[in-house]
Amino acid sequence: MRSDEIDEAKKKLPLPVLMHCLGVGEHAKKSARCPFHEDKHNSFSVWQRPDAGWFWKCHSGCGAGDEINFLLLGDVRNIFNRIDADPIPSADLAQALAEMEDRPWPELSRGKPITTVKLALMLKRFRIFPGTKRDGNTTFKGYDRNSFDDAFDRYAPPGDS
Numbered sequence: 001m002r003s004d005e006i007d008e009a010k011k012k013l014p015l016p017v018l019m020h021c022l023g024v025g026e027h028a029k030k031s032a033r034c035p036f037h038e039d040k041h042n043s044f045s046v047w048q049r050p051d052a053g054w055f056w057k058c059h060s061g062c063g064a065g066d067e068i069n070f071l072l073l074g075d076v077r078n079i080f081n082r083i084d085a086d087p088i089p090s091a092d093l094a095q096a097l098a099e100m101e102d103r104p105w106p107e108l109s110r111g112k113p114i115t116t117v118k119l120a121l122m123l124k125r126f127r128i129f130p131g132t133k134r135d136g137n138t139t140f141k142g143y144d145r146n147s148f149d150d151a152f153d154r155y156a157p158p159g160d161s
């Protein structure tokens, strides 16, 4: 998927529609409770910029972005539910995303599959960071399951769980 194709896909699935599909449609407002953290103060905002599409932001610091970032968190959650590993290696997570053919991930990085670097950049928006993990004598980059807990807590896409 080229970047203009991603733009096209975003137009077809604007953020409020996407959020509705993911079961968090009631948060798609200018002022709403954040779906990513325990929010008592309507920290979350969804708005549209003329000619620039939809954006979301949590003013408490959960992150900000567009449809792609929002979708990423839901897909990562499904992968976490499917793969029984803790920590989950960055490479496995990126590969599982790259195998989702109905998503932008297989062609996200200039027509190439999402990389672990790109994945880390995108998850940074949710304050989720990979660390160096040890397995016997080898080390690898990976994500602890509990580093996603806050972000996953209130985010409940329907379907596979």
Ligand SMILES: [Zn+2]
Binding pocket: 034, 035, 036, 037, 039, 043, 058, 059, 060, 061, 062, 063
């Ligand atoms: Zn938040």
